[in-house]
Amino acid sequence: MKINYEKIKSKALDIFPEICRYRRAIHRNPELSFAEHKTSAFIKDRLNELNIPYKVYAETGVAGTIGSGGVCVALRADIDALPVAEETALEFASENEGVMHACGHDMHTAMLLGAAEILKEYEGELNGCVKLIFQPGEEKLPGGAGLMIKQGVLKNPAPDVIFGQHVNPGEEAGKIGLATGPVMASADELYITLAGKGSHAAQPHQGNDPVMAAAHLINHYQTLLTKFRNPLHPGVLTITSVHGGNAPNIIPDEVKMMGTMRSYNQEWRQEMYGLIEENSKRICDNFGVDCKIDIVKGYPALFNDKPATEFVKNIATDLLGKDNVSEFEPKMWAEDFAYFAREIPAVFWFLGVRPEGIDEMSSLHNSAFAPDETAMINGMALLAGAAIAYLNPDNGFYSQAPASD
Numbered sequence: 001m002k003i004n005y006e007k008i009k010s011k012a013l014d015i016f017p018e019i020c021r022y023r024r025a026i027h028r029n030p031e032l033s034f035a036e037h038k039t040s041a042f043i044k045d046r047l048n049e050l051n052i053p054y055k056v057y058a059e060t061g062v063a064g065t066i067g068s069g070g071v072c073v074a075l076r077a078d079i080d081a082l083p084v085a086e087e088t089a090l091e092f093a094s095e096n097e098g099v100m101h102a103c104g105h106d107m108h109t110a111m112l113l114g115a116a117e118i119l120k121e122y123e124g125e126l127n128g129c130v131k132l133i134f135q136p137g138e139e140k141l142p143g144g145a146g147l148m149i150k151q152g153v154l155k156n157p158a159p160d161v162i163f164g165q166h167v168n169p170g171e172e173a174g175k176i177g178l179a180t181g182p183v184m185a186s187a188d189e190l191y192i193t194l195a196g197k198g199s200h201a202a203q204p205h206q207g208n209d210p211v212m213a214a215a216h217l218i219n220h221y222q223t224l225l226t227k228f229r230n231p232l233h234p235g236v237l238t239i240t241s242v243h244g245g246n247a248p249n250i251i252p253d254e255v256k257m258m259g260t261m262r263s264y265n266q267e268w269r270q271e272m273y274g275l276i277e278e279n280s281k282r283i284c285d286n287f288g289v290d291c292k293i294d295i296v297k298g299y300p301a302l303f304n305d306k307p308a309t310e311f312v313k314n315i316a317t318d319l320l321g322k323d324n325v326s327e328f329e330p331k332m333w334a335e336d337f338a339y340f341a342r343e344i345p346a347v348f349w350f351l352g353v354r355p356e357g358i359d360e361m362s363s364l365h366n367s368a369f370a371p372d373e374t375a376m377i378n379g380m381a382l383l384a385g386a387a388i389a390y391l392n393p394d395n396g397f398y399s400q401a402p403a404s405d
């Protein structure tokens with residue numbers, strides 16, 4: 001079967017106004033991680049209308065299946081919003097105060113619904129099936145991906161490959177960015193409490209100064225980052241919050257700090273847990289300060305499977321033209337799609353959403369984030385096109401794709 005890419009593209013274009021309406025409805029009613037009840041109901045209504053059977057996972061997650069048997073391709077969209085007060089003045093701006101789709105998950109959800117509509121037309125021709133995974137709670141640990149996997153979303157049918165996408169304000173609307181190997185970092189949260197002994201600032205010798213200990217720790221973490229890491233492996237260890245004291249003449253009892261650690265290298269990540277703990281305690285001992293460290297382990301790094309990524313890149317080029325496809329520069333952001341990628345070959349691509357004629361737009365998680373909706377045409381065409389192509393026996397891909405390790 002020769003795949004008619006023009007047909008897929010024109011279908012995406014036809015349904016674009018409808019998909020925009022879905023996106024705006026979801027945008028208007030954003031819901032926080034693991035509380036996406038209305039969003040989940042909206043998705044189920046649409047799947048019912050399309051006659052797509054589904055199962056519910058992790059309360060607000062939904063997975064529908066188109067076709068049956070044979071090879072299975074999973075497509076994933078995350079559906080949750082953020083605790084951000086929207087400041088866009090859009091006519092469909094958030095009506096849920098203090099909550100906003102500032103990470104584009106409204107578009108991810110709408111595009112997957114659009115892809116479902118396209119794929120439904122191909123149901124009779126698919127040599128296998130497509131699993132549509134609408135995942136809750138990407139923005140909040142432990143993340144909805146892991147929960148859905150634990151509840152069996154990758155079984156019955158078991159996908160052979162999974163594709164996902166994320167909007168990217170750094171690229172022009174509709175352009176696809178792809179990279180093999182590492183694309184997103186692991187992310188751990190650091191919570192540090194330094195308990196000293198407060199004193200009059202003019203009599204520091206009578207206290208144990210946690211502010212001084214904090215200053216040494218912050219500096220030492222940068223030493224850990226440069227002297228205990230192979231410089232060829234990227235890493236981040238940043239203290240983002242320091243709280244202690246409330247007067248110029250009092251040394252406080254306590255300082256609290258928060259921070260983040262990011263990496264692509266699991267071994268270094270593991271080693272750092274110990275180094276942070278031991279070295280912090282040793283440094284704090286010098287000041288007679290007690291140090292309590294809590295490291296909340298976050299998502300693992302996300303690796304794109306090489307053959308599957310090359311496959312998607314070829315499809316994207318055929319479908320959207322080579323000017324619309326480029327190499328994505330990996331980021332130290334984090335994504336719980338990484339959990340899917342640990343189980344099966346995965347490809348996570350980035351979809352430009354920067355409106356034409358603008359050099360720089362508001363970033364993800366910003367209250368003014370206003371992506372260009374026309375990007376959804378290419379986004380849903382590629383989701384559907386990649387699935388159709390993967391299931392096409394003539395491409396021979398799945399018979400030769402090695403399992404990734």
Ligand SMILES: [Zn+2]
Pocket residue numbers: 103139364365
């Ligand atoms: Zn986000």
Ligand SMILES: [Zn+2]
Pocket residue numbers: 103104105138166
């Ligand atoms: Zn996101």
